[in-house]
Amino acid sequence: MGKPKTKYHILENEQQLDMLIDACKKTGYASVDFETTGNRIYNNDFYPTILGVCFEPGRAGVIPLGHFDSKFKKSWKTKLQKFGEEVIANESIVKVAWNAKFDMQVFHKYGIFHKGRLFDGMLAKYVLDEAKPNDLKSMVRRFLPKFGDYEEDYEGCNLPWDQKPLLGLSQYCAIDTDMCLRLFLFFEKKMMDKKFYHLFRNLIMPASNLLTKVETRGQRLDKEWHGKLMEEYPRRILEAETKVRALKKVKRFEKSLIQRRLDKAISKIEEEIRESKKVIKTSDDSRKIASAERSIKNREEKIARLMAGEFNTKSEKAIIEPINFGSASQMTQLLFTDPKGFKFPVVKYTQKDKRDTDNPSSSEAVLLELQKTDKTGFIDTLLELRGLKQINNMFVKGFANLVQDDGRLHPKFNIHGTRTGRLSSADPNSQQLPRVATDPTIRRCLVASPGRLYLMMDYSQCELRLMAHLSKCKGLLEAFAKGWDPHLSVACKKYGVNYDDIYPIYKDEQHPDYTTWKIRRKQAKHIVFGCIYHIGAAKLAEELSDPKTGLVVTPKESQGFLDDFFKDFPEVKKFMDNQMRYIHKHGYIKTLFGRKRRCPEIFGDNQMQIVAAENAAINTPSQSAASDMALFTSILIDELIQKGEFPDLQEVGTVHDSIYFDTLPQDINPKTVYQLWDMARNPSTKEWFGFQIDDIDMSMDFEVGRSQGEELPFAVGYDYNRLLNFKGEWKGSKEEEYYFSLVNKCKSVDIKDYPKVYPEYFK
Numbered sequence: 001m002g003k004p005k006t007k008y009h010i011l012e013n014e015q016q017l018d019m020l021i022d023a024c025k026k027t028g029y030a031s032v033d034f035e036t037t038g039n040r041i042y043n044n045d046f047y048p049t050i051l052g053v054c055f056e057p058g059r060a061g062v063i064p065l066g067h068f069d070s071k072f073k074k075s076w077k078t079k080l081q082k083f084g085e086e087v088i089a090n091e092s093i094v095k096v097a098w099n100a101k102f103d104m105q106v107f108h109k110y111g112i113f114h115k116g117r118l119f120d121g122m123l124a125k126y127v128l129d130e131a132k133p134n135d136l137k138s139m140v141r142r143f144l145p146k147f148g149d150y151e152e153d154y155e156g157c158n159l160p161w162d163q164k165p166l167l168g169l170s171q172y173c174a175i176d177t178d179m180c181l182r183l184f185l186f187f188e189k190k191m192m193d194k195k196f197y198h199l200f201r202n203l204i205m206p207a208s209n210l211l212t213k214v215e216t217r218g219q220r221l222d223k224e225w226h227g228k229l230m231e232e233y234p235r236r237i238l239e240a241e242t243k244v245r246a247l248k249k250v251k252r253f254e255k256s257l258i259q260r261r262l263d264k265a266i267s268k269i270e271e272e273i274r275e276s277k278k279v280i281k282t283s284d285d286s287r288k289i290a291s292a293e294r295s296i297k298n299r300e301e302k303i304a305r306l307m308a309g310e311f312n313t314k315s316e317k318a319i320i321e322p323i324n325f326g327s328a329s330q331m332t333q334l335l336f337t338d339p340k341g342f343k344f345p346v347v348k349y350t351q352k353d354k355r356d357t358d359n360p361s362s363s364e365a366v367l368l369e370l371q372k373t374d375k376t377g378f379i380d381t382l383l384e385l386r387g388l389k390q391i392n393n394m395f396v397k398g399f400a401n402l403v404q405d406d407g408r409l410h411p412k413f414n415i416h417g418t419r420t421g422r423l424s425s426a427d428p429n430s431q432q433l434p435r436v437a438t439d440p441t442i443r444r445c446l447v448a449s450p451g452r453l454y455l456m457m458d459y460s461q462c463e464l465r466l467m468a469h470l471s472k473c474k475g476l477l478e479a480f481a482k483g484w485d486p487h488l489s490v491a492c493k494k495y496g497v498n499y500d501d502i503y504p505i506y507k508d509e510q511h512p513d514y515t516t517w518k519i520r521r522k523q524a525k526h527i528v529f530g531c532i533y534h535i536g537a538a539k540l541a542e543e544l545s546d547p548k549t550g551l552v553v554t555p556k557e558s559q560g561f562l563d564d565f566f567k568d569f570p571e572v573k574k575f576m577d578n579q580m581r582y583i584h585k586h587g588y589i590k591t592l593f594g595r596k597r598r599c600p601e602i603f604g605d606n607q608m609q610i611v612a613a614e615n616a617a618i619n620t621p622s623q624s625a626a627s628d629m630a631l632f633t634s635i636l637i638d639e640l641i642q643k644g645e646f647p648d649l650q651e652v653g654t655v656h657d658s659i660y661f662d663t664l665p666q667d668i669n670p671k672t673v674y675q676l677w678d679m680a681r682n683p684s685t686k687e688w689f690g691f692q693i694d695d696i697d698m699s700m701d702f703e704v705g706r707s708q709g710e711e712l713p714f715a716v717g718y719d720y721n722r723l724l725n726f727k728g729e730w731k732g733s734k735e736e737e738y739y740f741s742l743v744n745k746c747k748s749v750d751i752k753d754y755p756k757v758y759p760e761y762f763k
Contacts, residue, residue: 008052008060008174010166012071017079020053020061021086027055030087031096031181034106035173037066038161041105042218042404048106049162051080052173053087054181060174069166077110084112091116098122098136098180101212101412108216121180123204124187126416127196130598134416140179143186150175199594202688203628204415206635210651211413213638217652217662218408219430222447222707226399229441233392240385245322247378249342254323256340257330261319266306269299325382331362335370342378344370354606372545391434395442398428409446413654420616421595421624422656423631431655436711444709452662453724455649456703456711457676459657461486462626466592467532469696470621471575475568480696483750491517491524493568494561527565531572534618537562576618583617591621593628593689629698630657632688633680640679647672653708660708665720670761673702673714674754700751715739716746716758 011017024030031054039046049067054060063079064070072079087093088107093116097103100120107114122134133139141148151157155168164172191197244250276292276299283289311317324330328350334341337360347366349356360366364386371379402409409428417424425431434442448454464486468476479489484499488506492499506517523544530540537559544553544561566573583589588598597620599613634654640646647667653660663672677700686692702714706723710730718739730736755762 006054006060006171006175006178007058008062008170008178010062010064010170014079016061017063017082020055020063021083023055023059023061024053024087024093025090028092029055029094029096029181031055031060031177031184032088032103033097033173033176033180034103035164035169036106036161040404040410041102041109042406042408042410044405046109048080049164050166050170050173051083052170052177053083054174054177057182057185058178060177062170062174064166064170067166067169080110081112084110088112089115094119096121096181096184098176098183101208101215104209104212105216108212118209119184119188119205120208121184121187123208123415124184124191124200127200127204127595128187128190128194130416130419130421130595136176136179136183139183143183144179147175147179150179196594196596198689203593203632203635207415207631210635210638211415214651214653215410215412217650218404218406218410219446219652219708220408220449221399221403222445223403223407226396226445229396229445230400232441233388233396237385237388237392240381240388241325244325244378244381244385247376247381249340249376250323250334250378253334253338253340256338257323257333258320262306265316265319266303269303273299325385328359328362332360335362336360342376344374354608369542372542391439391442395428395433395445399445402428411653419597420620420627421591421593421597422627423654425655430653433655433708436709440709442709444707446708447706449650449652449662451664451724452650453665453668453720454703454705454708454710455661455663455668455672456705456708457659457661457680458701458703459626459630459680460699460701462629462657462698463532463622464528465696465698466622466625466629466693467572467575469693470592470625471569471571472695473569473571473575476572477695480699485521487525487528488517488521490528490565490568491520494524494564495520523561527561530562531565531576532619532622534576534615579617579621580614583613589617589620591624591628592685592691593625593632595624595628597624626657629680629683630654630659632685633683634659636679636683637676646675665724668704668714668720670716670754670758674751674762676700676702677751702751712739713743713747715742716749716754718742 009016011020033052034048035050035052036048037046047066050065050070051063052060053063063076063083064072065076065080066073070076084107088095089112095114095116095118097118098121100118100123104114104118121139122136125139126134137149137151140150151172154172156164157168157172159165188197191200245254273296276295279292280289280296283292305312306316306319311320323334335344336342336346346360347369348361348363350359350361351357367379367383371383374380399409404410411428411430412426413430414424414426423431433446436443464476465480467473468480468486475489475493476486479486479499485503485506488503489499492502502517505511505513506521508514526540526543530536530543535543538555540562541553541555541558544558545551579589583599583602587600587602588596590596597616599616601609602613604610631654634651637646637649637659638651641649647664649661649663649667649672651659652662680700681697682693684692703711704714704720704723705712712723722735723739726733726735749757
């Protein structure tokens with residue numbers, strides 16, 4: 001018997017389209033999947049070739065669209081519009097897709113917007129099991145094995161997407177939609193049985209709908225500024241490379257490396273000469289002897305040429321290639337093993353099959369460790385070079401490759417990208433854009449839409465606030481309630497001093513004790529986050545140490561710091577102990593919003609995996625809830641915008657706990673900031689997820705800019721049309737001076753007091 005098949009029909013006329021629409025209305029389901037040219041959605045050469053629609057398990061219809069063999073080729077947009085209006089925008093029909101954000105963006109491109117219930121089978125699977133894989137084909141092989149590998153068995157399966165024949169492509173697409181519907185119906189029941197349905201319906205799918213809009217809007221690229229970076233970064237990379245190659249030990253090693261290559265090449269040629277001499281000595285064949293003599297002459301000339309520094313062929317030129325700082329073997333020699341190199345102590349070894357090899361590692365983590373004690377400047381310069389190359393590849397050249405024909409980047413925000421529940425991002429990875437403090441040039445490429453500015457809302461110390469709530473830690477809750485700097489308050493507790501006495505010292509850089517308290521606050525911050533991320537005494541000692549300045553903290557000392565912290569904040573230790581017991585007993589942990597982080601490796605024999613699972617038990621509750629809090633807030637804001645209760649804030653991006661809005665200048669005012677803060681500080685989670693945070697307020701920072709690289713603190717009383725229309729260099733201008741005079745006037749006013757202090761904005 002052959003494999004079971006989906007019954008499908010390729011539509012040929014309007015009447016058959018009506019029949020497909022009626023079938024969707026009768027069953028109440030439409031599982032949809034576009035096949036396209038394979039190009040990016042917002043490029044001009046993108047269009048859908050067909051649309052598959054499954055209205056009940058086992059039966060599907062295929063609407064030919066822009067396919068070269070489509071009978072609707074001249075009218076496909078009309079057919080798509082009709083299907084969209086009667087099915088996608090029909091509130092009575094449940095829409096299902098796998099990775100629905102993609103299909104909905106295609107509908108959006110042609111002015112079609114879904115109404116009613118939309119479900120993503122991929123996200124349903126992710127809610128039930130956050131471990132990869134999450135793709136449709138893997139799930140079919142796992143849960144519907146009779147249909148497994150259907151993607152490898154259709155006409156044209158090896159051809160590019162825009163060249164596949166209509167019949168084969170339709171067969172593939174129809175099975176896709178059928179499998180998606182069957183799996184979703186199975187997953188939906190499972191989510192209900194396992195008590196995950198409220199998470200899926202109330203957070204995951206609304207987030208998918210919102211992020212569809214965010215991805216559709218995209219982020220506008222400043223082509224002029226980006227063009228400057230395209231010229232600047234190769235120059236900066238060359239300067240950094242020249243600098244690192246100029247170091248004496250690098251030059252000495254490189255000279256030795258080239259000499260070894262040359263010696264090896266000459267030895268090989270000399271061996272060939274010896275073989276030819278054997279032929280002359282032992283052979284009676286005059287032709288072989290003559291050939292051997294010519295060979296000897298040629299090779300002797302080659303040796304002379306190489307010794308004289310003349311390298312002609314590709315293999316010869318490879319001899320004199322400079323050090324490749326991307327070569328693991330060369331870096332191992334330079335850093336650790338070669339007498340002419342740096343002879344750094346080996347930090348760790350590479351691994352194979354989870355076991356150490358004999359080869360020293362030169363990974364980024366190793367370089368960062370070596371940097372702490374390196375006084376030659378090599379590691380600093382090498383890391384600078386690597387950083388420049390990485391930024392150039394990911395963002396400078398990366399933006400050039402990813403900007404679409406509408407002049408925008410359209411990053412993907414993946415709800416299923418991590419096991420913790422945090423979003424991931426791709427094309428480009430907007431979660432890894434360099435911080436402005438590190439490199440302000442990249443974020444400056446991303447500018448607000450014409451006539452708008454960026455308004456950025458960033459949850460402040462969200463993970464720490466959630467840890468305070470989860471652990472019911474009195475000391476941390478008190479610090480946040482009083483508006484204290486939590487890390488400074490921890491340091492004050494450790495040293496037994498009054499916060500109100502120390503805070504003025506910490507804020508005054510001229511005070512003789514300023515540096516002392518700056519260091520103590522930094523240490524306290526490392527200790528607090530060391531607890532949240534459960535890094536242990538040895539790792540904490542590394543974080544607290546700065547050997548270049550003579551500050552070395554031993555693991556014993558760092559353990560003492562942890563012990564002191566747990567003594568001062570015992571509720572945190574109790575929370576951590578409870579989490580550890582729970583993960584060892586159940587193999588998973590829960591989060592506030594109803595997610596599960598499954599760690600079955602806790603029951604295994606691999607000690608590293610067990611430690612990783614224990615770490616997850618400690619940090620996932622705070623990290624996951626912080627991300628979900630920002631996500632849920634975004635959903636609520638978007639809903640109020642649709643109702644007309646909020647200004648037209650167009651979300652264009654999110655990075656962990658931060659949200660970026662394209663905003664009209666007149667809407668950047670105390671009322672808007674207060675509305676956002678008031679909603680986001682304690683969103684209405686009780687109704688949807690069964691919990692409410694009443695013992696602490698989430699708090700936010702608000703910044704404004706023409707680009708993501710211009711992070712200006714919000715200024716009450718400033719007319720943001722002035723910023724929008726400002727030309728020239730902002731830094732050092734009279735406009736900047738005026739702006740910060742307003743910032744200084746309002747920075748001592750808490751956002752909660754805005755209605756009382758600035759009533760004129762709330763009339």
